[in-house]
Amino acid sequence: xxxxxxxxxxxxxxxxxxxxxxxxxxxxxxxxxxxxxxxxxxxxxxxxxxxxxxxxxxxxxxxxxxxxxxxxxxxxxxxxxxxxxxxxxxxxxxxxxxxxxxxxxxxxxxxxxxxxxxxxxxxxxxxxxxxxxxxxxxxxxxxxxxxxxxxxxxxxxxxxxxxxxxxxxxxxxxxxxxxxxxxxxxxxxxxxxxxxxxxxxxxxx
Amino acid sequence: xxxxxxxxxxxxxxxxxxxxxxxxxxxxxxxxxxxxxxxxxxxxxxxxxxxxxxxxxxxxxxxxxxxxxxxxxxxxxxxxxxxxxxxxxxxxxxxxxxxxxxxxxxxxxxxxxxxxxxxxxxxxxxxxxxxxxxxxxxxxxxxxxxxxxxxxxxxxxxxxxxxxxxxxxxxxxxxxxxxxxxxxxxxxxxxxxxxxxxxxxx
Numbered sequence: 001x002x003x004x005x006x007x008x009x010x011x012x013x014x015x016x017x018x019x020x021x022x023x024x025x026x027x028x029x030x031x032x033x034x035x036x037x038x039x040x041x042x043x044x045x046x047x048x049x050x051x052x053x054x055x056x057x058x059x060x061x062x063x064x065x066x067x068x069x070x071x072x073x074x075x076x077x078x079x080x081x082x083x084x085x086x087x088x089x090x091x092x093x094x095x096x097x098x099x100x101x102x103x104x105x106x107x108x109x110x111x112x113x114x115x116x117x118x119x120x121x122x123x124x125x126x127x128x129x130x131x132x133x134x135x136x137x138x139x140x141x142x143x144x145x146x147x148x149x150x151x152x153x154x155x156x157x158x159x160x161x162x163x164x165x166x167x168x169x170x171x172x173x174x175x176x177x178x179x180x181x182x183x184x185x186x187x188x189x190x191x192x193x194x195x196x197x198x199x200x201x202x203x204x205x
Numbered sequence: 206x207x208x209x210x211x212x213x214x215x216x217x218x219x220x221x222x223x224x225x226x227x228x229x230x231x232x233x234x235x236x237x238x239x240x241x242x243x244x245x246x247x248x249x250x251x252x253x254x255x256x257x258x259x260x261x262x263x264x265x266x267x268x269x270x271x272x273x274x275x276x277x278x279x280x281x282x283x284x285x286x287x288x289x290x291x292x293x294x295x296x297x298x299x300x301x302x303x304x305x306x307x308x309x310x311x312x313x314x315x316x317x318x319x320x321x322x323x324x325x326x327x328x329x330x331x332x333x334x335x336x337x338x339x340x341x342x343x344x345x346x347x348x349x350x351x352x353x354x355x356x357x358x359x360x361x362x363x364x365x366x367x368x369x370x371x372x373x374x375x376x377x378x379x380x381x382x383x384x385x386x387x388x389x390x391x392x393x394x395x396x397x398x399x400x401x402x403x404x405x406x407x
Contacts, residue, residue, distance in 0.1 A: 041252060049248040053241075061236040075240055082244045086251050087370065088400040095401070108395035115391065148224075148231050166218070167228045173218065192214050198224055199213075 034098035042089040053082070056099070059168035060106060066164040067110045069153055077113065081106045096178070099169055103179045107161070114157075151198050159194035162187055354380060354387045361393060378402045 030051065032040070040048035060081065065074040084105050095101075152160055158180070165171045165179060173191075177184045216222050352360070357380045364373035377393060381402055389397065396402075 041248070044252050046249040046252045049252065050245060053245060053248070057241065058235055062232050062234050065234055075236060078236055079240060079244060083247065084399045086248050087374075089252070091401045093401060101401075105399040108399060112392060112395060148227050167225060167232065170220070188211075188214065191217065192211070195213055195217055195222075195224070 035094045038089070038092050038098055039094070042092050049086075052098075056102060060102065063103065063161075063164045063168050064106060064110065066152060066160055067106075067157065068113070073113075077106070077109050081109055084109075097175070099171070100175050100178050103165060103169065103171070104181075107179050107181075110161075148198070155194055155197060159190045159197070162190040163194050163198075166191065351383055354384045357384075358390065358393065362390075365396075374400055374402070 032048070032051070034052060034055065037048040037052045041052065061074060061078050064077045064081075065071065068074055068077065081102070085102065152163055155163065161180060162176055165176045171179065173184050173187050176187045180187070213222070217224065351357075357376065361373050361376045361380065364370075364376060374396075377397055377400075380387065381397060
């Protein structure tokens with residue numbers, strides 16, 4: 001089936017019928033699933049993109065920020081991820097959950113960035129914590145909040161990433177495994193160690 | 206060293222851990238507004254919905270006009286000949302419709318569907334060429350020999366370095382179809398994944 005045409009979805013909640021127009025069949029935009037919105041955008045509906053973007057901009061940005069620890073770099077990676085999504089809209093198929101697909105692109109982008117910087121392909125074990133003199137990050141945070149963000153930033157990349165995916169998008173173990181291209185047990189292990197370290201850093205949590 | 210236990214992990218996965226509560230209160234960084242505007246503008250520029258809605262009726266109108274023009278041309282074009290029988294042969298070589306009306310047999314013969322590959326002897330060469338523009342088999346097309354996968358990968362990487370992203374995607378898609386199991390460098394594997402390319406046909 002050509003991309004961009006109205007089609008039946010695997011998710012019955014979308015209630016899309018291939019025999020009706022997109023405007024008739026698809027629920028109100030704010031009720032539409034991410035997958036339905038992405039297909040509408042692929043069909044030329046720019047407003048569908050606006051809704052998708054509003055839903056995912058914050059979590060995606062914070063995921064990248066936790067991953068790289070730098071505001072400017074997070075912004076660059078953020079724009080790059082959306083650019084890739086826009087370019088590949090014509091090929092979009094509902095093969096997996098939209099969130100998983102989007103964050104897989106973001107994960108790959110982070111990994112590519114680090115591999116360019118480190119030809120050995122090793123991920124940095126630690127990244128500098130967000131500095132206290134970056135007001136755009138810490139504005140409005142209480143002291144405990146600052147400690148949590150700093151503690152997360154001090155985690156190894158894989159653990160930090162797993163925490164960010166769980167917290168920002170509520171991904172399950174299987175979904176985190178899919179995004180990061182590792183096994184489910186590996187994700188469990190990473191989260192276990194991350195929780196232990198965060199608990200140690202925040203004894204009163 | 207204390208080893209984290211699964212009880213805590215299960216609580217965490219269920220969303221019942223105090224860490225999640227604190228994180229939700231804490232993490233409120235947002236992308237800058239200028240970045241939002243730039244991305245939205247890029248998305249809108251890439252998906253002109255109004256133009257697409259005009260395309261279909263415009264295409265239909267164009268086909269209709271072309272069709273009418275072709276019929277008009279066939280009726281008045283001097284090269285169009287009726288069925289070449291003695292009853293309708295016109296020494297001037299022009300279509301004699303009055304003769305056709307007086308002698309309906311060749312008209313009926315002409316109206317019978319002609320197999321594309323076996324033209325009737327009653328059809329003039331000019332009409333044959335108009336009715337069956339593709340009757341001649343094209344010269345045997347030889348598929349260009351595919352370069353080796355390694356050379357294709359080099360080519361794709363050169364396209365990416367030159368900023369020719371779309372051409373690189375097409376070349377990568379072709380590589381995946383012709384060599385579905387060929388191991389790709391990580392960067393190309395990631396690109397294929399993000400572009401949802403696969404060896405499967407639609």
